[in-house]
Amino acid sequence: MPGQAACFRCGSLLEAKPGALEVHPPRAPAWKKPFRWVARRMRHYEAFRAAERLAQGAANRTAASPFGRLGVPGLSRPADKLPWGELRLALRDAAVALLLSIVPGLSQALRRQFGAIRRYVVSWFLSLVMGILFFGQSLGAASMACVYVLHAWIATDAVIATKRFKQKMTAFESISLRLGGIALLVLLLYAAYGQVQRAMGFTAGLAGVTVPVDRVAMGDVILCRFLTAGQEPLPIKRGDLALVRVPNVLYGYGENGLHGHGENALYGHGERRAGGGYLGETVGQLIALPGDQLVVTPKGFVLNGRALDVVKFPVPASLNWESATLTLGKDEYFVTMEWRALEEEAHGGLGAGGRVVTVRVAALDCVYPGQDVLARGVMRWSPIWRRGFLKELE
């Protein structure tokens, strides 16, 4: 075939074209060789080969990726193979899966992915049970955190596992979607679960008082039912346990009224004012309602001229060494709690400057406005062996 540049049968090159061809082969960098050696060894294992196939498949799919088609910067290179119609269908499937995943595992159940349900939904359910069982405690909070994360995982899994989406996504996109989705969904779920709890009307708090007749000791978890905000008077009775929000207050003692909280705390004798913010929430025992006249004595409370049973209405330690008389104003509630009284004692039972803290001052600490009385205790929740409904003492 003289004169031909290539064989007309097989296409082999017959004529030299100097300069038209690169004749120097590419060379492997020296640093790559050890890694390649390891990869060659690892290829003896099926798992490694499967991972390689996955990576290769992901690389092939990159061009047809929904994210690539959307042109998400930095996530994948743009693609031009995926028609918009197909992308729309993939996104629709993903949106439906996300909606269905409000009920964990429903999306997977409809797609008959029972393996995923076994792994994730059962874990989610067990975490939820643990969260409820230890409601109001650290373990319960940790379990609920697991619930949020698992629910978010199940939701992202439902989206990723949709057939159209899965076929088009690269491994990197899958991981990015998983991590980003979980972060976002955990926040949403935290708010959503909070709303559910609020709608159910239950909360929990740690008891700051010991009430022997109700078998309540300090530190017990009390399940409480929220009171309707703004209702006056509140639907709560004397002797009930109440979850109160404890304000941060400053006290002034003595003529100069100087207190250790700072020189700016200049008040008259026995006065107090809000120090700003709240110290936290705790469960105390409600002793008196708005308008009641209360006498605090070491032997017990005298309410509207009637002595209260000291077993049902115990006097906190800080109030049982002197007498004081209080008349509660409108929307004021008298709620006792040991820790609050003890805190006063921790101040030495003495005000700053060595002045004695009077019972009246300590008792003022027990007076809460209606807005700070959040919920009424209904049940001993923890420890488990003392679990039971609370009695009505009045």
Place this chain on the structure above:
Amino acid sequence: MSRFENLEFGEAKRGPLKPGADGTPIRSAGYFLEQAEKLYLAGDFELALRNYSRALEQNPAEYEGWFGQVRMLIELGEYEEALLWADKALELYPEHPDLLASKSVASGRAGNPEKAMAYTDNALSQKGGTPYVWLARAEALLERGSATAAHCVSNAVAAGNATPRVELEAGRTLLRAGHCAPALQYLRKAATLLPQSALAWLELGRCQAALGFPETAMTLSQCLTLRPHWQPARAALERFQRRGLLSRVQSFLRRPRKG
């Protein structure tokens, strides 16, 4: 002296001497291919690769240059580059069985036995089973532990008319797979027929060392005589001299039995 000696015929007459006339070698593609082959037999794959490249600089249509480059890349352990370069060569020589066979060898050594088998199937389906195609097939089968590999090696030797080069390659293929005893006969023959090849002596020495033959030291010394300070030969010799009891027992068990 001719009477036409002083006549002027233009610049051509006074141009450079014809190549080879003054004893200098002709720097043609053929020359570089020959050099590359010599360097390969000496075990200097890096320099052999350069010579194949220079041959292609002279004549890019030189098939031996492309094939040699791919082979040298495989010898240097650069399998991904070898596959890439084989693909480039296949653009020039489509469906060439040797290039497909080289892709099979590169894939197999890179740890992809399935691909290796697929390429060797393709290579065998082409016209003309060259020795290299049969050896690539043998290597793929040896990887799988197939008993028909020996038959492929025999086919390769037959296809290559039992040239020393093919004997050497056959021996190397078998030795690589750990089949020392069958490799020994090929390598002995190769070393006998290619006494100036350091590579042949090295491979023979390695084979003998694996079998625990006492003449290993002499074989490897011969190799070092041909190519002094060659690191692989020195390492093999040192390893043989320092081998322990367990290694000696293993070598003994590998030896072929009479009958």
